[in-house]
Amino acid sequence: MDAFTxxxxxxxxxxxxxxxxxxIIPAVYLKRVTRxxxxxxxFAAWRNDPAFVLNQPEYEGVSVLVAGPDFGTGSSxxxxxxxxxxxxxxxxxxxxxxDIFRGNSGKAGLLAALVEQDVVEKLWATIENDPGTxxxxxxxxxxxxxxxISAPFEIDDYTRYRLLNGLDDVGITLSHEADxxxxxxxxxxxxxxTLPAKA
Amino acid sequence: xxxxLSEKVWDAHVVRHADGEPDLLYIxxxxxxxxxxxxxFDGLRLAGRKVRRPDLTIATEDHNVPTLDVDKPxxxxxxxxxxxxxxxxxxxxxxxIHTLGDPDQGVVHVIxxxxxxxxxxxxxxxxxxxxxTHGAFGAIAFxxxxxxxxxxxxxxxxxxxxxxxxxxxxxxxxxxxVSAKDLVxxxxxxxxxxxxxxxxxxxxxxAIRALSMEARMTICNMSxxxxxxxxxxxxxxxxxxxxxxxxxxxxxxxxxxAVEYWKSLATDDDATFDREVVLRAEDVAPFVTWGTNPGQGxxxxxxxxxxxxxxxxxxxxxxxxxxxxxxxxxxTPLREVKVDTVFLGSCTNGRIxxxxxxxGVLAGRKVxxxxxxxxxxxxxxxxxxxESEGLDQIFKDAGAEWRGAGCSMCLGMNPDxxxxxxxxxSTSNRNFxxxxxxxxxxxxxxxxxxxATAVTGTLAAPADLEPLDVVVPENV
Numbered sequence: 001m002d003a004f005t006x007x008x009x010x011x012x013x014x015x016x017x018x019x020x021x022x023x024i025i026p027a028v029y030l031k032r033v034t035r036x037x038x039x040x041x042x043f044a045a046w047r048n049d050p051a052f053v054l055n056q057p058e059y060e061g062v063s064v065l066v067a068g069p070d071f072g073t074g075s076s077x078x079x080x081x082x083x084x085x086x087x088x089x090x091x092x093x094x095x096x097x098x099d100i101f102r103g104n105s106g107k108a109g110l111l112a113a114l115v116e117q118d119v120v121e122k123l124w125a126t127i128e129n130d131p132g133t134x135x136x137x138x139x140x141x142x143x144x145x146x147x148x149i150s151a152p153f154e155i156d157d158y159t160r161y162r163l164l165n166g167l168d169d170v171g172i173t174l175s176h177e178a179d180x181x182x183x184x185x186x187x188x189x190x191x192x193x194t195l196p197a198k199a
Numbered sequence: 200x201x202x203x204l205s206e207k208v209w210d211a212h213v214v215r216h217a218d219g220e221p222d223l224l225y226i227x228x229x230x231x232x233x234x235x236x237x238x239x240f241d242g243l244r245l246a247g248r249k250v251r252r253p254d255l256t257i258a259t260e261d262h263n264v265p266t267l268d269v270d271k272p273x274x275x276x277x278x279x280x281x282x283x284x285x286x287x288x289x290x291x292x293x294x295x296i297h298t299l300g301d302p303d304q305g306v307v308h309v310i311x312x313x314x315x316x317x318x319x320x321x322x323x324x325x326x327x328x329x330x331x332t333h334g335a336f337g338a339i340a341f342x343x344x345x346x347x348x349x350x351x352x353x354x355x356x357x358x359x360x361x362x363x364x365x366x367x368x369x370x371x372x373x374x375x376x377v378s379a380k381d382l383v384x385x386x387x388x389x390x391x392x393x394x395x396x397x398x399x400x401x402x403x404x405x406a407i408r409a410l411s412m413e414a415r416m417t418i419c420n421m422s423x424x425x426x427x428x429x430x431x432x433x434x435x436x437x438x439x440x441x442x443x444x445x446x447x448x449x450x451x452x453x454x455x456x457a458v459e460y461w462k463s464l465a466t467d468d469d470a471t472f473d474r475e476v477v478l479r480a481e482d483v484a485p486f487v488t489w490g491t492n493p494g495q496g497x498x499x500x501x502x503x504x505x506x507x508x509x510x511x512x513x514x515x516x517x518x519x520x521x522x523x524x525x526x527x528x529x530x531t532p533l534r535e536v537k538v539d540t541v542f543l544g545s546c547t548n549g550r551i552x553x554x555x556x557x558x559g560v561l562a563g564r565k566v567x568x569x570x571x572x573x574x575x576x577x578x579x580x581x582x583x584x585x586e587s588e589g590l591d592q593i594f595k596d597a598g599a600e601w602r603g604a605g606c607s608m609c610l611g612m613n614p615d616x617x618x619x620x621x622x623x624x625s626t627s628n629r630n631f632x633x634x635x636x637x638x639x640x641x642x643x644x645x646x647x648x649x650x651a652t653a654v655t656g657t658l659a660a661p662a663d664l665e666p667l668d669v670v671v672p673e674n675v
Contacts (some may be wrong), residue, residue, distance in 0.1 A: 018517060020492070022629065022634050023632060026637065028611055031278055033280060033281055034241075034313070035238045045633050045638075056455060062283060069393070070404055075342075075629075077234075096396070099426065103344060104345075107346035108344075157219060170246070173223065179214050179223070180356055183225050190320075192227075192447045192448075193255065193447075194229070194316060198314075
């Protein structure tokens, strides 16, 4: 994973709440066995609508998505994060995220910046007034700014640390392998095993 | 120190704790399916890693498989590739797999319990948000993304921040004709889709204790629909009776040791929760969703709400959008809403008791003209059990389609999908826009409401049906 310290880019306002992961990428787009190539599925149902925000020429090339509350609820599909990243997004801003989506974002390198709803409202107004407004997202200081808005955002410390350093989770965990082996020696005998199979 | 059920199970799985870091949690059971695993196995291959504990891992194919012609090659080539990729990965990494046609193939959350692999006091994960189902046994069970699937495959652990604790206490007795599904839909309508966020929820109280294991699974299954990290129910005699003699349940002295441990998991009397919600079972009625998230639900006896009924501006806008998408007019009695397709199945309501409940309504009755009904058992084993009880014949005689096991119409991925504008009454868990197929409109219901709706062709409960003169067979 690439390290993430600061991102500057233009933003799109997604004025909807409860954007679940089925909206971000419908199930029919989850058939690929690769980790990339999901941009065609992003918001697939809405992309057919000429009025949809991402179809507006002024929001071409955006890399920050400012969404309504409860973004990324529902299914655990990490494809939702991959689709956003494949499209070009690096940051999603919302006042509430689905837990699994937020976790997946941290693993895949998409910054899920949690802010108060009034910050979302101000960002929407600013972006809509001038779609060329650059949004600066500073992970080191946990702040975002755009026009005359400057606000802190929340992200858990450990995810922030991993993103800042571009660290691979599995690698970190395997450095504690002795702890895992020691734990395994204490597991009770009655815990089930899938192998050998019993019918 | 006194602790809650979830705290006891959590503490028993901490491999490593360091201040300022998430806990490293040991995972007792990892369930794998075709959609969220291929990239994880690729990751292992790229890094030259193995599956650390194939003996704690089990795979099946469920999301992306057809429920018709399951003995033939999968027609859709990308779907076939995805299913075959899982088979190849399972063979290469030594993971047990149950493929189409095998009695233990089926919805991943149905097969764990039916094999007795899901037990109290465990940690269970899967690349699927409805993993919360397994919490019904007093396990901590939650859905994970593909990066975490890879992490578990490689290390048998996960980095997890300790969630807060919540109790949902349901006092009293559920009225006749009111099921676990109605209870959980009613709860979500009260607390909202984000109400459980950050919490492991323990469902408790008289009404929960009275539920069968399968009904408890329905409740825990829907925990994710109100944002909870996981849902749990303390193991008791109902749990032990369900598990006894399941293929992978402990045997002999192990059984005794296990039950003794399981009994110790109950929340201590003086333990406290970070949040508590109390419901009265008597207040719950057959429930149905009208909108496009599981929190947009009302009793079946109600009318379609108006956006003006909501104070919060976001809820108002969401209601407007939902009514437009659903093609509904505020004020319409829900019982007058005509349904094209009834779907009985899924990890929420695809188990044998669900099929029995629906068959009990459909016996001697017919699916309404202009309505189709799909009955999809949760697993091959559920299918065989239903056939041995003659339930398949009841469904077929009523005019319903009897299908093979899988996720089917719960998600618009495999061939079972709604057409644009088509309306369903579905026993599944999500009524999101397009969830059951592009443009499809979903009303979430219980198996009893699903069956009654199939008969009338409009949203209905069994109590709305004309009584039958015929004798219902004893086994339903």
